[in-house]
Amino acid sequence: MDITGIRKDFPELEQKVHNHKLIYFDNAATSLKPFPVIEAIEEYYSKYNSNVHRAGHKISSLATIAYENARKKVAKFINAESNDEIIFTRGTTESINFLTDILQDSILNNGDEVVLTVMEHHSNIVPWVELRNTLGIDLKIIDINDKGELDIDDFGKWFSEKTKVLSITHSSNVLGTINPLKKIIKEAKKRGVVTIVDGAQGIVHSKVDVQDIDCDFYCFSGHKIYGAMGIGVLYGKRALLEVLPPYQQGGGMIEKVSFDNVVYSSVPYKFEAGTPNVGGAIALRTAIDYIESTGLEQIIEYEKELLDYATQKLLDIEHLTIYGTAVNKDPIISFGIAGIHHYDLSTLLDGFGIAMRSGHHCAQPLMNRLEIDGTSRISFSFYNTFEEIDYFTDKIKIVKKMLI
Amino acid sequence: MSIKDIELNLIEDFELFDDWMDKYNYIIGMGKELDGIEEDEKIQDNLVSGCTSQVWLVPQLIDDRLYFKADSDALIPKGIAAMLVKLYSGNPPQEILDHKPEFIKKIGLEQHLSPNRANGLASMINKMKSYAEYYSKIK
Numbered sequence: 001m002d003i004t005g006i007r008k009d010f011p012e013l014e015q016k017v018h019n020h021k022l023i024y025f026d027n028a029a030t031s032l033k034p035f036p037v038i039e040a041i042e043e044y045y046s047k048y049n050s051n052v053h054r055a056g057h058k059i060s061s062l063a064t065i066a067y068e069n070a071r072k073k074v075a076k077f078i079n080a081e082s083n084d085e086i087i088f089t090r091g092t093t094e095s096i097n098f099l100t101d102i103l104q105d106s107i108l109n110n111g112d113e114v115v116l117t118v119m120e121h122h123s124n125i126v127p128w129v130e131l132r133n134t135l136g137i138d139l140k141i142i143d144i145n146d147k148g149e150l151d152i153d154d155f156g157k158w159f160s161e162k163t164k165v166l167s168i169t170h171s172s173n174v175l176g177t178i179n180p181l182k183k184i185i186k187e188a189k190k191r192g193v194v195t196i197v198d199g200a201q202g203i204v205h206s207k208v209d210v211q212d213i214d215c216d217f218y219c220f221s222g223h224k225i226y227g228a229m230g231i232g233v234l235y236g237k238r239a240l241l242e243v244l245p246p247y248q249q250g251g252g253m254i255e256k257v258s259f260d261n262v263v264y265s266s267v268p269y270k271f272e273a274g275t276p277n278v279g280g281a282i283a284l285r286t287a288i289d290y291i292e293s294t295g296l297e298q299i300i301e302y303e304k305e306l307l308d309y310a311t312q313k314l315l316d317i318e319h320l321t322i323y324g325t326a327v328n329k330d331p332i333i334s335f336g337i338a339g340i341h342h343y344d345l346s347t348l349l350d351g352f353g354i355a356m357r358s359g360h361h362c363a364q365p366l367m368n369r370l371e372i373d374g375t376s377r378i379s380f381s382f383y384n385t386f387e388e389i390d391y392f393t394d395k396i397k398i399v400k401k402m403l404i
Numbered sequence: 405m406s407i408k409d410i411e412l413n414l415i416e417d418f419e420l421f422d423d424w425m426d427k428y429n430y431i432i433g434m435g436k437e438l439d440g441i442e443e444d445e446k447i448q449d450n451l452v453s454g455c456t457s458q459v460w461l462v463p464q465l466i467d468d469r470l471y472f473k474a475d476s477d478a479l480i481p482k483g484i485a486a487m488l489v490k491l492y493s494g495n496p497p498q499e500i501l502d503h504k505p506e507f508i509k510k511i512g513l514e515q516h517l518s519p520n521r522a523n524g525l526a527s528m529i530n531k532m533k534s535y536a537e538y539y540s541k542i543k
Contacts, residue, residue: 018424018516341457341477341478341479343456343457343478343480343481344432344478344479344480347428347480347521348425348428348480350518351424351425351428351516359456373477402425402428402429402432403432403479
């Protein structure tokens with residue numbers, strides 16, 4: 001891969017931070033955006049911004065075609081069986097809230113059990129906790145081993161006769177662990193459990209094939225895969241989407257309305273009430289085009305090389321612990337240095353132009369499980385380089401001296 | 405020394421440094437030097453809300469003067485707390501209340517801290533001021 005050429009596509013990399021070249025290692029939070037994505041947004045808003053699906057005029061047609069082409073692109077990208085299985089949302093968080101909302105009373109009732117794992121992000125915890133409080137469901141939490149991998153030896157411990165839903169992350173935003181989804185979902189399916197995958201991280205570093213994974217729902221955000229913020233996807237199997245009730249009510253999702261009766265549109269439109277984020281969807285399509293033209297396989301391979309290189313370099317640093325040493329791992333490294341607070345570390349490294357993350361990473365239950373109050377986290381994308389990792393580890397050594 | 409004089413001294417100290425790493429080194433040094441608080445004082449009531457790391461503040465009124473002790477689990481917030489303790493501790497509550505801190509802007513700390521951290525700093529000052537207000541009234 002031509003990393004030098006690729007870096008030129010990402011304008012944010014050109015800037016200096018605190019008089020140092022920006023080293024962007026916070027990709028698990030959000031990715032940087034390439035020029036084609038930025039240009040797609042500009043082009044939409046300057047040339048054919050108009051509301052979709054309703055009007056018969058020319059620019060509305062252009063916007064509608066572009067919006068529906070984005071849906072097609074996403075469907076193809078994750079190998080959905082049909083375009084109708086793609087619902088645009090604001091992001092992963094909304095996709096999961098969407099599901100906890102529509103599954104209650106339809107699939108989930110008082111006394112039913114939902115299976116989660118201890119490595120979930122708050123967005124795949126809080127909506128379920130809320131549902132436990134309001135609907136009276138039980139939550140079953142699956143633990144991890146010392147490497148940060150889920151225990152998949154005994155699925156008898158995962159599911160019971162009460163289990164109705166499994167909601168699991170594709171990969172951990174803290175530990176990097178890539179979960180063996182196919183195997184887990186196969187077991188869930190055997191027991192008739194509805195399966196939801198939080199793909200916020202997984203979509204970035206894996207080739208996602210929803211038919212192969214065989215999950216019922218797959219959620220992800222556009223902004224982590226080089227698209228704009230405020231657009232996300234909920235993939236759902238058509239058979240389930242057909243029978244589930246709408247999430248929100250309003251314009252754009254109806255066939256017929258009177259004060260006595262409402263007839264909803266077909267899937268996916270019955271799930272897209274109100275004016276959608278058309279510009280966001282178009283930019284997401286462009287982002288996927290960008291990934292495909294760069295080559296997802298090459299991206300995954302290169303990011304893995306970055307992960308291995310950084311892991312080795314970090315392990316050479318005394319008193320440094322890496323949290324999450326799974327065999328299958330996304331390019332995300334959480335670590336701590338004995339005697340140093342993670343906030344001090346990231347504050348000082350910021351002074352050297354390094355953008356990274358410190359804290360609980362919206363995974364407080366996982367922090368409790370690891371018996372720590374936070375970690376420092378670096379996460380890579382394909383525009384990062386080995387030289388940046390060298391710079392980073394050199395600066396860690398300087399900062400360590402300041403703090404001990 | 406008055407609060408104003410201590411503040412001027414702090415600003416002068418920072419003027420010696422060109423580089424932000426030197427400024428941080430100074431703050432960290434102050435954090436390392438600050439006597440912390442006892443473990444049993446690290447309670448919810450003493451916690452300053454709005455900080456990204458844990459910061460505790462313990463007030464004590466002796467002979468009409470308000471003294472502060474502070475601590476944090478991270479060194480940079482502890483150093484910042486140490487600066488505030490240096491500035492305010494041992495003064496009459498009303499004087500603490502009347503003082504408008506300028507050093508944060510003058511030393512450039514504000515622009516170097518992230519909005520979260522700047523909020524934390526503001527919370528520390530607010531907490532000190534609210535103690536000062538409380539003790540100025542019960543006098």
